[in-house]
Amino acid sequence: EVQLVESGGGLEQPGRSLRLSCTVSGLTFGDYAMSWFRQAPGKGLEWVGFIRSKTYGAATQYAASVKGRFTISRDESKSIAYLQMNSLKTEDTAVYYCSTFAVYRADYWGQGTLVAVSS
Amino acid sequence: QSALTQPPSASGSPGQSVTISCTGTSSDVGTYNFVSWYQHHPGKAPKLMIYDVSKRPSGVPDRFSGSKSGNTASLTVSGLQTEDEADYYCSSYAGVNNISFGGGTKLTVL
Numbered sequence: 001e002v003q004l005v006e007s008g009g010g011l012e013q014p015g016r017s018l019r020l021s022c023t024v025s026g027l028t029f030g031d032y033a034m035s036w037f038r039q040a041p042g043k044g045l046e047w048v049g050f051i052r053s054k055t056y057g058a059a060t061q062y063a064a065s066v067k068g069r070f071t072i073s074r075d076e077s078k079s080i081a082y083l084q085m086n087s088l089k090t091e092d093t094a095v096y097y098c099s100t101f102a103v104y105r106a107d108y109w110g111q112g113t114l115v116a117v118s119s
Numbered sequence: 120q121s122a123l124t125q126p127p128s129a130s131g132s133p134g135q136s137v138t139i140s141c142t143g144t145s146s147d148v149g150t151y152n153f154v155s156w157y158q159h160h161p162g163k164a165p166k167l168m169i170y171d172v173s174k175r176p177s178g179v180p181d182r183f184s185g186s187k188s189g190n191t192a193s194l195t196v197s198g199l200q201t202e203d204e205a206d207y208y209c210s211s212y213a214g215v216n217n218i219s220f221g222g223g224t225k226l227t228v229l
Binding site for chain 2: 037043061105107109110
């Protein structure tokens, strides 16, 4: 069974940093690109960014709203994808989801982790 | 404001069919056949229902179908069941490795 489990969410102040983890099991992690999405309270889903597999150089792409502040990385030995969030803003408050990512679609999703940014 | 436009709500009775639209532009839906639909029960993991406009992942009932005409994609749910009540989101590749989403449609099974 494929499982994706996000962790690392919580309450943080504006301007601070937070790192989310996405632990993957049930598939060969190295074969998959990974993506992060978020859903702000009362809003729809928003794509945050993705990281290609190591085969494709682990290249990354980001939404304009987070580019320069957020960084996605991956650890093949642990089957974990990370989302490093710097210079947090109140508008980054959301539930953050990770997913596997193939040809611009998200096949498997985690259940999300809540990030709240407030002073 | 979302890049793709969906109706905020849709409804139907059990056994009926309902279609949810997703309107984009020639920069996304109108050009690329990378339109996906996701079902989201609040508090749970979203689920991929349709990809590449009209393909169904393994395990998704054939009651769910997708199509596209011009800049508008559509998701049709036939033979509505109570468990189909959820939020549905469309997404589309929008060029330069960018992904756009619709604002979501709350489907109510009456």
